[in-house]
Amino acid sequence: MTVYYLCFILFLTGLYGVITRRNLVKIAISLSIMEFSIFLLLALIGYTDGGVAPIVDPSDPLRTYVDPLPQAMVLTAIVIGLATTAMLMAVIIRIYRKYGTFDIREINSLRG
Amino acid sequence: MNPLIPLFVALPLAGAFLIMILGRLIRHFDKVVASLILLFLLVISLISLFRTGGSVDVYKVGGWEAVNRIPIGIYMVLDGFSAIVLCIVNLIGFLSAVYSFSYISRYTSGNFFYALFCLMVAGMNGVVLSGDLFNIFVFLEISAISSYALVAFGVGKDELEATFKYQVLGAVASFLILFGIGLIYWKTRTLNIADVRMVLSSGYDRSFYLLVQIILLSGFGLKAAIIPFHAWLPDAHSSAPSPISAMLSGVLIKAIGIYVIIRLFFNMFAISEGMAVLITTLGTLSMFVGVFLAVGQWDIKRLLAYHSISQMGYVVLSAGIGMILIARGIRYEVAALAIAGGIFHLINHAAFKSLLFLNAGAIEYATGTRDLKEMGGLAKSMPATSATSFVASLSISGIPPFNGFFSKLIIIVAAVMARFYLLAALAALVSIITLASFMKFQRYAFYDQDPDRKKTRAREVPFPMLFSMIILGVICLLLSLLAFPEVRELILTPATDILTDPSKYSSQITGA
Numbered sequence: 001m002t003v004y005y006l007c008f009i010l011f012l013t014g015l016y017g018v019i020t021r022r023n024l025v026k027i028a029i030s031l032s033i034m035e036f037s038i039f040l041l042l043a044l045i046g047y048t049d050g051g052v053a054p055i056v057d058p059s060d061p062l063r064t065y066v067d068p069l070p071q072a073m074v075l076t077a078i079v080i081g082l083a084t085t086a087m088l089m090a091v092i093i094r095i096y097r098k099y100g101t102f103d104i105r106e107i108n109s110l111r112g
Numbered sequence: 113m114n115p116l117i118p119l120f121v122a123l124p125l126a127g128a129f130l131i132m133i134l135g136r137l138i139r140h141f142d143k144v145v146a147s148l149i150l151l152f153l154l155v156i157s158l159i160s161l162f163r164t165g166g167s168v169d170v171y172k173v174g175g176w177e178a179v180n181r182i183p184i185g186i187y188m189v190l191d192g193f194s195a196i197v198l199c200i201v202n203l204i205g206f207l208s209a210v211y212s213f214s215y216i217s218r219y220t221s222g223n224f225f226y227a228l229f230c231l232m233v234a235g236m237n238g239v240v241l242s243g244d245l246f247n248i249f250v251f252l253e254i255s256a257i258s259s260y261a262l263v264a265f266g267v268g269k270d271e272l273e274a275t276f277k278y279q280v281l282g283a284v285a286s287f288l289i290l291f292g293i294g295l296i297y298w299k300t301r302t303l304n305i306a307d308v309r310m311v312l313s314s315g316y317d318r319s320f321y322l323l324v325q326i327i328l329l330s331g332f333g334l335k336a337a338i339i340p341f342h343a344w345l346p347d348a349h350s351s352a353p354s355p356i357s358a359m360l361s362g363v364l365i366k367a368i369g370i371y372v373i374i375r376l377f378f379n380m381f382a383i384s385e386g387m388a389v390l391i392t393t394l395g396t397l398s399m400f401v402g403v404f405l406a407v408g409q410w411d412i413k414r415l416l417a418y419h420s421i422s423q424m425g426y427v428v429l430s431a432g433i434g435m436i437l438i439a440r441g442i443r444y445e446v447a448a449l450a451i452a453g454g455i456f457h458l459i460n461h462a463a464f465k466s467l468l469f470l471n472a473g474a475i476e477y478a479t480g481t482r483d484l485k486e487m488g489g490l491a492k493s494m495p496a497t498s499a500t501s502f503v504a505s506l507s508i509s510g511i512p513p514f515n516g517f518f519s520k521l522i523i524i525v526a527a528v529m530a531r532f533y534l535l536a537a538l539a540a541l542v543s544i545i546t547l548a549s550f551m552k553f554q555r556y557a558f559y560d561q562d563p564d565r566k567k568t569r570a571r572e573v574p575f576p577m578l579f580s581m582i583i584l585g586v587i588c589l590l591l592s593l594l595a596f597p598e599v600r601e602l603i604l605t606p607a608t609d610i611l612t613d614p615s616k617y618s619s620q621i622t623g624a
Contacts, residue, residue, distance in 0.1 A: 031280065041291070045297060070294070084286070
């Protein structure tokens with residue numbers, strides 16, 4: 001059970017970073033931390049104690065396998081996460097060119 | 113098995129890639145292909161809307177049949193409710209694509225614009241049709257990522273700031289959604305919505321699912337910009353190019369926010385009264401606070417964006433009233449009426465809010481400003497824009513005989529019949545404040561010319577923009593027909609049936 005709590009603590013660490021950091025790149029890194037904590041949770045959900053990779057061996061019907069579906073989900077989610085992170089970094093680079101700073105307090109042209 | 117269902121996702125995806133490859137070589141390839149694809153999808157979505165009726169049409173991707181009644185393939189489900197949302201997505205998509213023919217001349221690289229546009233439509237169609245939770249997440253991310261790029265399309269200071277906020281909050285929302293989906297899979301060992309319902313119907317752990325429901329509600333609430341989660345919406349919707357604002361406000365927040373909330377809470381979870389009261393409260397809050405935030409705005413698109421929050425509040429509120437009544441197990445006909453009113457308002461809002469954003473785009477195209485204080489007297493120089501925006505303003509403020517009146521009337525009548533008198537009074541009050549706010553918009557933009565100022569040299573916008581606005585203006589009038597019982601039974605009743613009957617959706621899909 002401890003490992004699930006550690007996962008949740010990692011999620012909260014990322015959330016803390018998103019809320020408190022002022023540097024745009026650090027916010028992006030915190031978002032990645034949140035993302036990976038969820039990937040870890042998904043991988044843990046599929047884990048079975050003593051399980052092996054799910055390639056069915058007909059000669060040994062009693063063998064335990066890990067659940068392959070969460071692994072497929074994690075792979076898909078990692079690819080999606082790559083796309084969001086790349087998009088976010090591209091926007092951050094464009095913001096730096098326009099504003100000349102990474103500080104979120106100085107990027108405040110929209111109000112109200 | 114309806115072979116047309118996968119086309120809703122496959123065609124726009126193929127279109128996006130073709131535009132990126134061939135768009136450089138062939139002139140106008142992007143515009144023609146994108147609008148033809150969307151027109152074709154609009155036609156087949158209208159056909160399926162009339163043909164689906166009360167049935168639930170399932171397409172199993174790859175033909176994987178269920179094993180021991182446990183669905184193992186990827187299911188795409190077309191029922192009355194998703195057919196309605198598909199129609200809205202493709203209708204507004206087609207009209208925005210036509211509108212962009214001339215509007216896009218403000219920007220460079222129209223190829224990228226149309227490719228991203230097609231991707232966004234593909235994602236939304238996928239979310240609406242998907243029958244399993246993880247595919248909802250995947251398609252939601254496709255449409256979200258392309259909408260991040262489209263909001264930043266102008267790459268000015270405002271656009272970049274808005275898209276950064278939108279992306280950070282959108283990413284947090286996606287993580288919450290993925291977290292919720294993971295938790296559901298942990299307990300039920302299935303991702304199919306209908307199958308989850310079957311597993312839950314044989315008993316479940318109340319406190320665990322309360323956590324899951326709250327996580328999913330905050331995730332999709334962030335996507336739908338319900339009030340405590342609304343901070344990104346006014347920036348993102350007002351900074352985007354106008355046809356994209358029309359798509360974001362008109363359909364994106366509905367297809368990937370409200371639609372999924374309604375689908376999951378009615379058809380997947382067992383409805384509990386606590387969650388129903390929470391959803392009703394959030395809806396009332398959005399409706400009430402949104403309109404007050406809108407009143408003080410002088411930027412047209414920002415004003416319209418805050419009104420989107422408020423009008424979506426009506427939809428969430430009526431769905432919540434329906435949920436409360438179903439949870440108490442009393443007066444199903446009133447619950448059905450409330451839900452029908454909510455879906456009706458969702459359709460209407462897509463029509464009039466897209467029209468208003470297209471009007472705002474036309475004004476910006478002609479005068480170069482979005483500030484209401486710098487306009488005035490446009491009624492003479494832009495008669496068609498003025499007339500259509502007048503229709504849309506009357507619709508959104510609920511003046512008969514336009515569509516907004518009938519849907520608000522149904523929602524208020526349902527609230528009175530369910531004995532939520534306070535909610536009914538608030539809904540009527542918000543409607544009056546909306547009217548005041550749009551009278552201000554009409555007066556400052558189109559009438560009330562300041563004699564001291566030199567005459568603005570605004571001219572009427574080109575034909576493709578006029579075409580989209582006039583068609584939407586006509587649709588605003590025609591949608592009033594949905595208030596008549598015969599038309600309502602044809603279109604709204606199948607959707608409300610699938611939502612009010614707790615087990616119809618799951619039993620039709622799993623065949624149990």
